[in-house]
Amino acid sequence: MAVITKKGIKKFGFRVGVIVGVYLLIKLTIDHNSFNKEHMADGGFFSPASLFYFGTAFFLFMLTWESNDWLVRRQLKTSKGDGLDLRNSLRILFVNMLFFIPAAALIYYLGIYVFDEICQIHPDDRGLRFRIDFFRAMLLGFTVIVFNLFYHSMRQKRHIEQKMADLTREVTASKYNSLKSQISPHFLFNSLNTLTSLMYEDRDLASDFVSRLASSYRYILDNREEDLVSLEKELNFLDSFNFMMKVRHRESIKIETRIDLDPGEFKVPTLSLQMLVENAMKHNYYSAERPLEIYISTIGKEALSVKNNLRKRELREETTQLGLKNIRKRYSFYTNKQVLIREDRGDFEVIIPLLDREADKMKILAIS
Numbered sequence: 001m002a003v004i005t006k007k008g009i010k011k012f013g014f015r016v017g018v019i020v021g022v023y024l025l026i027k028l029t030i031d032h033n034s035f036n037k038e039h040m041a042d043g044g045f046f047s048p049a050s051l052f053y054f055g056t057a058f059f060l061f062m063l064t065w066e067s068n069d070w071l072v073r074r075q076l077k078t079s080k081g082d083g084l085d086l087r088n089s090l091r092i093l094f095v096n097m098l099f100f101i102p103a104a105a106l107i108y109y110l111g112i113y114v115f116d117e118i119c120q121i122h123p124d125d126r127g128l129r130f131r132i133d134f135f136r137a138m139l140l141g142f143t144v145i146v147f148n149l150f151y152h153s154m155r156q157k158r159h160i161e162q163k164m165a166d167l168t169r170e171v172t173a174s175k176y177n178s179l180k181s182q183i184s185p186h187f188l189f190n191s192l193n194t195l196t197s198l199m200y201e202d203r204d205l206a207s208d209f210v211s212r213l214a215s216s217y218r219y220i221l222d223n224r225e226e227d228l229v230s231l232e233k234e235l236n237f238l239d240s241f242n243f244m245m246k247v248r249h250r251e252s253i254k255i256e257t258r259i260d261l262d263p264g265e266f267k268v269p270t271l272s273l274q275m276l277v278e279n280a281m282k283h284n285y286y287s288a289e290r291p292l293e294i295y296i297s298t299i300g301k302e303a304l305s306v307k308n309n310l311r312k313r314e315l316r317e318e319t320t321q322l323g324l325k326n327i328r329k330r331y332s333f334y335t336n337k338q339v340l341i342r343e344d345r346g347d348f349e350v351i352i353p354l355l356d357r358e359a360d361k362m363k364i365l366a367i368s
Contacts, residue, residue: 195213
């Protein structure tokens with residue numbers, strides 16, 4: 001059962017106002033005797049002929065307007081990213097006119113030829129009267145459809161601009177949160193604690209650890225304003241991060257990378273690989289006897305796979321998957337390609353798209 005809403009009443013009222021205004025404008029422009037006393041005595045605006053033309057105008061306008069709205073909604077619902085472009089708008093216009101033309105022709109044919117005694121049009125030349133009424137209705141129907149399509153196009157444009165603004169804010173926030181989490185006191189405390197132990201065990205390794213730690217923080221600080229970095233830079237940073245994790249966890253973690261392309265030609269979101277590695281460490285048990293094995297490899301020139309063996313850790317709080325949501329939001333700002341997640345009994349895999357090195361300049365947005 002249809003529910004009458006305030007918005008629906010306002011829309012209906014606006015359309016009735018437009019129809020009445022257009023009808024009066026046409027009648028007063030064409031029929032110069034509209035305000036003559038003799039004409040008013042014959043019924044004026046309320047004569048059978050006037051009521052017929054107003055009724056047909058109301059019916060045809062509302063039919064065209066509502067059918068156009070329905071076709072636009074159907075296009076927006078079923079389109080795969082196309083939305084309401086020029087090609088789709090022309091198709092909607094064509095389909096709308098296919099309904100409108102026979103409806104207008106039938107109505108005016110019946111009014112002029114069949115029910116002339118009721119409508120009391122009484123033209124001197126029926127054929128001429130029919131052609132004038134029909135082509136005038138065609139022109140008005142075409143105008144209504146074009147203006148309604150323009151209205152929906154502007155709404156779509158405003159929606160896209162709003163979505164772009166929202167995504168920009170989300171990307172900025174997620175980038176800040178991502179970087180902030182990497183410079184957390186917890187991470188620094190663990191690193192310094194490991195370094196303290198190394199100072200007594202292996203000074204050469206301690207020196208190497210300090211160098212890698214400094215390199216990691218230098219990377220974070222240098223790229224704090226960049227949402228995308230080259231895959232080459234991200235892998236170099238990941239190498240330092242992995243080194244520190246292996247020093248801390250010894251044989252409990254094994255991380256292997258296999259990159260079969262030029263990493264300088266592609267980009268990924270800053271710290272995305274590190275986030276996925278840290279995510280695997282956070283959610284899984286690992287030990288020297290049963291180490292956590294993480295494999296990072298390319299899938300052609302399209303994507304990167306980050307895969308680890310699965311031994312789920314029981315967390316005290318339910319996981320929010322903020323890391324994966326963060327990565328997905330950042331990718332949605334630049335590409336239609338999806339971040340894919342696959343999990344089976346033994347493995348967990350995240351596949352992230354590889355972006356062109358000009359992706360941060362293009363900022364391609366997916367609309368679903």
